[in-house]
Amino acid sequence: MATIRIPPVLRPSVGGEREVSVDGANVGELLNALADAHPETRPQLFGDEGDLNRYVNVYLNDEDVRVLDGLDTGVGEGDVLVILPAMAGGSPLDHEIA
Amino acid sequence: MSPSGAEYIKRIRAQIEEVDPSEVKPLVGNGVPIIDVREAEEFAVAHLPGAKSVPRGYLESRIDAAVPDRKQRVILYCASGQRSALAAHTLKTELGFEDVASMTGGITLWKDRGYEVEAPRALTAEQRDRYSRHVLVPEVGLEGQLKLLDAKVLCLGAGGLGSPVALYLAAAGVGTLGIVDDDVVDLSNLQRQVIHTTDGIGTPKVDSAERAVKGLNPDVNVVKYQARLDASNIMEIIDGYDVIVDGVDNFPTRYLLNDASVRLKIPVVSAAILGFEGQLSVFAPYEGPCYRCLFRQPPPAELAPSCGANGVLGVLPGTMGLLQATEVIKLITGSGDPLIGRLLMYDALAATTTELKVRRDPECPICSREPDEIGDEEMGVFPDYEAFCAAAG
Numbered sequence: 001m002a003t004i005r006i007p008p009v010l011r012p013s014v015g016g017e018r019e020v021s022v023d024g025a026n027v028g029e030l031l032n033a034l035a036d037a038h039p040e041t042r043p044q045l046f047g048d049e050g051d052l053n054r055y056v057n058v059y060l061n062d063e064d065v066r067v068l069d070g071l072d073t074g075v076g077e078g079d080v081l082v083i084l085p086a087m088a089g090g091s092p093l094d095h096e097i098a
Numbered sequence: 099m100s101p102s103g104a105e106y107i108k109r110i111r112a113q114i115e116e117v118d119p120s121e122v123k124p125l126v127g128n129g130v131p132i133i134d135v136r137e138a139e140e141f142a143v144a145h146l147p148g149a150k151s152v153p154r155g156y157l158e159s160r161i162d163a164a165v166p167d168r169k170q171r172v173i174l175y176c177a178s179g180q181r182s183a184l185a186a187h188t189l190k191t192e193l194g195f196e197d198v199a200s201m202t203g204g205i206t207l208w209k210d211r212g213y214e215v216e217a218p219r220a221l222t223a224e225q226r227d228r229y230s231r232h233v234l235v236p237e238v239g240l241e242g243q244l245k246l247l248d249a250k251v252l253c254l255g256a257g258g259l260g261s262p263v264a265l266y267l268a269a270a271g272v273g274t275l276g277i278v279d280d281d282v283v284d285l286s287n288l289q290r291q292v293i294h295t296t297d298g299i300g301t302p303k304v305d306s307a308e309r310a311v312k313g314l315n316p317d318v319n320v321v322k323y324q325a326r327l328d329a330s331n332i333m334e335i336i337d338g339y340d341v342i343v344d345g346v347d348n349f350p351t352r353y354l355l356n357d358a359s360v361r362l363k364i365p366v367v368s369a370a371i372l373g374f375e376g377q378l379s380v381f382a383p384y385e386g387p388c389y390r391c392l393f394r395q396p397p398p399a400e401l402a403p404s405c406g407a408n409g410v411l412g413v414l415p416g417t418m419g420l421l422q423a424t425e426v427i428k429l430i431t432g433s434g435d436p437l438i439g440r441l442l443m444y445d446a447l448a449a450t451t452t453e454l455k456v457r458r459d460p461e462c463p464i465c466s467r468e469p470d471e472i473g474d475e476e477m478g479v480f481p482d483y484e485a486f487c488a489a490a491g
Contacts, residue, residue: 005452008373009397018448055397059454067457082454084441086349086393087370087377 004034004081013040027058028071030081045083057084107180114186115199119208122146122173122201131165132173134205135185138233139226142240144217146175146208154185156236161189168195175201175208219244225317229271242431243271247317249430252276252339254327254355256307258415259345259369259422261293266423268311268318272430275311276339278323279303290412327351329477332358341426344368345419349396354478356381356389361469361477367425367437369418374411374446376418379437379456380425383465386438391459395480414446 004020014020015038022037024030031052035042047053051071058065059082065073075081101109125132132149134141141151150164154176165172172195174182182200189195201208209215221229221243232238232246251272253260256279267275281303283294291303298306304322311320323335327346332354336342344355344366352368359366365382368389381388421442428434443452460466464476 008375018445053397054394057393057454062452062454064455064457082443082452084377084443084454085397087372087375 001077002030002075002079002081004030005083007083007085007087009085009087010041010044010083013044014038024075026069026071026075027060027065027073027081030075031058031071044085055086058082059084107183110187111179111183111200114183114190116179116183116202117173117199118202119211119213122175122208123213125171125173130171130173132175133161133164133185134176135174135182136176136205138236138239140177142218142220144205144209144215146205147214147216149175149216154181157185157188158193160236161193161195165195168193169197171197171199173199173201176204178204178206180204225271228315228317232270237433238427238431242433245430245432246271246427247273249341250274250276250339251426251430252278252336252342253345254278254343254351255345256291256293256303257281257287257345258290258371258410258412259419260307260343261291262416262419263343263345263423263426264307264311265293265314266420267426268315270423270427271315271317272426273317274319274321276321276323276335277304277307278325278327278335279307280324280326290410290415292416327354329354329474332477333362336364337362339364341429342366343422343426345370345415345422350478352389353396353480357464357472357477359383360388360465361472363469365429365438367422367429369422371410371414371418373409374414376414376421376444376446377441378418378421378425378444379441380429382429382436382438383469387456387458388462388465390464391462392441392456394459394463411446417444417446 001021001023004022006014006018006020011017020034022030022033024033031045035045045053045056052058060068060073060075061080126147132146133152134145134149135152135154135157137153138151152160152164174186176182179200179202182204186198186200189198229243232243233240249272251267253264253275256264256277264275264277283298283301283303283306285299287294288296293310294303294306302324304324308320308322311318325331327335336358342359342364346352355366360383363383365380367380369376369378425437428436439456441454441456464472
């Protein structure tokens with residue numbers, strides 16, 4: 001059992017939970033287990049080919065899984081997976097840049 | 099009976115080696131550590147060329163950083179040769195320094211002989227008072243305060259994050275504070291944008307912010323840009339600043355800023371907030387990752403809420419803005435470990451912080467190339483740019 005930390009932007013898709021515990025042997029299995037349990041998260045996490053969306057970073061403990069083995073990175077008991085989508089909240093300096 | 103102070107010092111001086119300034123002069127610039135044991139304020143006024151400051155009160159805790167090898171020759175001096183004699187005695191008998199000497203007559207005799215001293219820029223009497231708590235911490239000190247006074251920092255936005263950043267950097271004595279914001283103060287801003295006041299509603303944020311900054315510290319030169327940051331003006335606006343503080347709420351501007359700051363090699367202290375959570379990192383071009391190394395592309399517009407629409411705990415931009423201001427001061431003074439290559443996440447509801455590693459991407463479309471290889475037409479552009487902007491309206 002590993003823990004996935006859910007960022008604010010994904011919380012509405014998981015019933016408001018901040019953390020979700022799921023089973024799986026690697027990062028891909030964990031994220032798929034999350035997407036199976038909460039289908040609304042799937043298009044936010046995965047692209048059409050089933051790979052991780054480029055605007056979502058996933059960290060196993062504190063390391064980016066892209067510098068590990070990506071979705072194949074093995075996950076152990078008690079590991080923490082952090083989903084980090086880009087955030088840009090701040091001052092509305094310029095809404096209409098084009 | 100206990101000896102008088104003067105007798106004690108005389109006794110100590112007999113137990114240590116003393117050298118005349120004429121013997122020290124040839125050692126200047128020759129690799130022999132020359133340690134000034136006076137107070138930091140005295141050192142600041144004038145000191146021997148190349149001397150290091152280790153005030154006697156910090157002798158035991160700081161001498162190892164200044165003189166790592168206890169076998170090597172060390173010269174100590176003070177104003178007249180008394181404090182340095184006592185310090186030399188401590189180094190010899192308590193800390194095992196084998197070849198330590200005190201300069202007789204101190205810097206007073208040195209100057210009487212007509213030898214050269216370094217007299218760095220000093221603070222005015224009012225500045226000494228205003229910044230005394232900075233000068234007292236060794237990580238800032240007089241040198242750091244002078245760097246702050248010389249520094250130019252650009253705040254993108256005088257909003258939730260920019261408010262505490264501008265106020266605290268002004269208080270810290272940052273010499274030039276640029277503020278970019280094209281908005282006017284609105285009542286709904288005041289829940290978090292503490293640089294503005296109720297009677298400022300309706301006035302441009304840059305004017306309102308300038309008033310607060312000047313009221314806090316009239317020394318600060320405020321440069322106002324009541325403008326939207328875009329591809330046509332960004333290079334001109336950010337050029338010449340030492341550090342940029344980024345708190346903008348939309349992705350196109352973040353990418354544009356990233357690309358321009360990489361081209362000009364200006365570090366960016368970046369924060370983002372949403373609800374009860376904040377992110378913070380420092381992007382130092384070519385030294386650490388850039389924003390595009392962290393996020394190759396922004397999320398689609400429907401997954402990229404801005405806090406204007408989504409709400410934010412009013413205190414949170416204060417917390418994150420102060421962490422930004424802290425990183426700015428560290429970058430300017432060169433103290434501590436800046437948050438380069440690391441991303442700090444703060445969850446206010448849980449009261450937890452999480453740190454993630456951010457790596458440079460060897461295939462980064464921007465910072466894997468030299469600054470002059472990055473063209474104007476590429477700045478702020480990402481794969482789905484047109485669609486993003488259309489969706490964002």
